[in-house]
Amino acid sequence: SQQGEEDPQALSIQEGENATMNCSYKTSINNLQWYRQNSGRGLVHLILIRSNEREKHSGRLRVTLDTSKKSSSLLITASRAADTASYFCATDARGNEKLTFGTGTRLTIIP
Amino acid sequence: DAGVIQSPRHEVTEMGQEVTLRCKPISGHNSLFWYRQTMMRGLELLIYFNNNVPIDDSGMPEDRFSAKMPNASFSTLKIQPSEPRDSAVYFCASSLNRGRENEQFFGPGTRLTVL
Numbered sequence: 714s715q716q717g718e719e720d721p722q723a724l725s726i727q728e729g730e731n732a733t734m735n736c737s738y739k740t741s742i743n744n745l746q747w748y749r750q751n752s753g754r755g756l757v758h759l760i761l762i763r764s765n766e767r768e769k770h771s772g773r774l775r776v777t778l779d780t781s782k783k784s785s786s787l788l789i790t791a792s793r794a795a796d797t798a799s800y801f802c803a804t805d806a807r808g809n810e811k812l813t814f815g816t817g818t819r820l821t822i823i824p
Numbered sequence: 825d826a827g828v829i830q831s832p833r834h835e836v837t838e839m840g841q842e843v844t845l846r847c848k849p850i851s852g853h854n855s856l857f858w859y860r861q862t863m864m865r866g867l868e869l870l871i872y873f874n875n876n877v878p879i880d881d882s883g884m885p886e887d888r889f890s891a892k893m894p895n896a897s898f899s900t901l902k903i904q905p906s907e908p909r910d911s912a913v914y915f916c917a918s919s920l921n922r923g924r925e926n927e928q929f930f931g932p933g934t935r936l937t938v939l
Contacts, residue, residue, distance in 0.1 A: 744925065744926075746927065754932060754933070755828075755915055755917075755930030755931050755932050755933050756867075756915070756917075756928075756930045757930070758927045758928065758929070761925060761927060763925075801867065803928075805926060810855060810872075810874070810919070810921050810926045811857075811869060811872060811879075811880055812857075812869070812926070812928060813869070814866065814867040815866075816866050817866065817867075
């Protein structure tokens, strides 16, 4: 299986609710990143968390990292219709700038 | 800055034809990545360059695929001959490799259909 795997594969919630997506990986990492992809578009970087960090915030985004469990979560608070997209986690091995992307979570916000 | 520029945005070709995809990275970025995205396989890294030098091409599917970066502002991904299974969206991304933080900026992609 892939280095990064998101869970769930698909998520539908009502606008205004919080959305939580999880990512698991297998090897030691330098940092973990989350990206968003709108339909038919390229990926857009959202947030980066370093391996020595446990939590990071950016606007309505909150990311946690548990290196002992090799997992990360992305929380989007007060979701909006515009948050509808696929979300990917990406990891890089120590000393290597190559990113390995997960399989993605398809998030649908219902107005 | 205009971001990463890719051309063409859409390409439809027949099996056996040569396909060339083009990418202009963000000015000042020193790393460039080519990815392929399909429903079945997700997002796969094909090859990446650092300072115009290919660093890792282990993701290139086979000899039909080749990539070049003749200068810091231009890269090509060529498929010759193309096959229907090459149909996918091909993304180019660039980054400024600053050691620990390597956020990547993606282009809009080229949607390739091989008939």
